[in-house]
Amino acid sequence: MHRQIFKEHVSIFCLAMFSLVFLIVIGKVLQLRELFLGLDIGILEMLKLFGFLIPAVLLMIIPIATMLSVFLTFLRMSSDRELVALKASGVSLYQLLPAPVVFGTLCTLLTLWVSMFGISWGMSNFRSSVLELAQTRAKVVLQPGVFNKSIPNLMIYSRSSSLATGELEHVLVQDTSRDTGGVTIVAPTGKLISDTAQGEIRFVLHDGKIYRQNGNKISVLGFNQYVVRLALSQLVKGVHLGKLRPSGMSYSQLQAIKKDPSIVESESFIHKTDVEIPKRWAMPFACLVLGLFAMPLACAFEGMRQQMGVVMALGNFLVYYSLLSIGMKSGESGSGFSPDITLWIPNVLFGCLAIAGLYFTAKERTVNVTAMITHVLFNRRKGKGDGTCRS
Template structure:
């Protein structure tokens, strides 16, 4: 039995690694194609892009791990069923229940791994993603002014400096034209300026010293002298409108979500919609990792019921069953955020449904019985074949 459990566990690990790698690769390629215009418009290198996607990996793993667990268990037991290994083991007195330790341990490890991502990895990845994105926008993007070149990356703003020291952030003979307000043109000219960064809010300030402001409104022209004047820039506008300062529930660590639920006054935004999002995200972080062990146990009787099915069709079948699960889960998230139903009901419903089917299916599979629904579908299929012939 130890040898049997060890071999099943090895096959589960191999399939899990292959599935996670393929799904992550597809997701990352899709994201790169989606953001290609952003990367092409900025001077962000390929290695920097890989760094950004590495920090997004925890977010993707939270979604990918449950389906990878289900696929690994399903394909392993489907192969054993197709190769008559399950029949041979049954003939030697090894019931389905005696084969469960290996998949149970495997699914438990996947669940613990996903809980780690859900509680800590997700918020760490999003924090690092924002930090790196700000750093790249500050140092590698086209915002790094070139001497004698007009910069128009920010909508409605034009920057120019005769001399530029990007390392010290010093500008000489600086010029800024602001046309962000319709019907008004503001020109700021100063012999010296300083670039000051604020990483916490992902903002950059241009501080002009001892210059003039020319403000034209229709036919009226005003000229003002100043000692110090600053222009605040939002680096998010360089990156397709990315908002660095916004605090989202999905980016928060689990303990922070729990803290806000216990004391709503600690929320950064005191709106009903934000509190609903916090509640929904809280239960999402709990229920989605549990989907690993639930879907894994669900896959065993399903693989037994559809024994003899080719692996390519088994892959499509398992993907379809996961799509049903994830669709129910997504509906629960949407309804929880909109306030249609409490998130605790909408997000736990798919898990309870699949637990019921898994327990019932394991009983039928151990007794070598099939679901009545499967027999009914097979009966309809045979009648259809007779009618067609």
């Protein structure tokens, strides 16, 4: 019996995961369309990038899929009167707990791995891949002997360039990105360098001169090394590739900032880090909590169609995530409420509801919500019908 229940959990979980990931991928395609069009990315490279983004969304998808799996399994069992038959044969609801508890624990461990390691791995590889593609595009744009204007606010000319190493010779750069006016830079040699951590491409020029025009005067400044920084947000639209955010960091990186906040400049960055650390623990344990909560909830909605059951389960998860979002916003604003407490409130609340629901369901003291709603609708239709006949 436990094996069959566990298999049904797994089958529904896989279907829910595939459906939710597919919907999110469709949304990401629309969100990142400028990236794909701008870098001329092929199908295989596109799938590779989406593969790196999936761990970031699994932190939210796995708890939803876990809740749906348990809810739809027990909804079907209650609607098919299997639970009634099991109770008649002496099997209580508590004896059905091992399968969903084991399933929820496995989902919790999977989400915990994604939370601690998967997110940072995916975001690091995504940034590196996009940066590599952008650097390749920048190298392709820098055709030797041509005044290249494809990069915003920069006009670049080099007599010769190497696509493999990024080496440039006899370079002329006109930079109009500064508010004070444009400057013209001339250097005998240069190099194109990418920086994954900062999310930028650098044109490093050596032993050249900077020409700046102020009215009718031209000032000349020599240099040993001059760096022209190009943020990838200028070259790649539709995706953030600046400094790494807390949501994309590994747990060890978050802990390092927690121990030494002086390594970051912004106060808001510290608050976001303080929120992200308990979130990385709260979301995995939501799998177990929501899975147990789904058992008595499914029994309360006995007779409901599977389609409506999906809507009902998603509605309950929306309540959970709304409470979580309130805790996150409170922590990020630095309002005085500790994120270590506010982010665990949804788990504690739904955990208490799960325990109470299991107790009352096992005692057969719960209300059949589906039957109650059907009864109310039937009486309303009957009342309308009687009124029509009397008129």
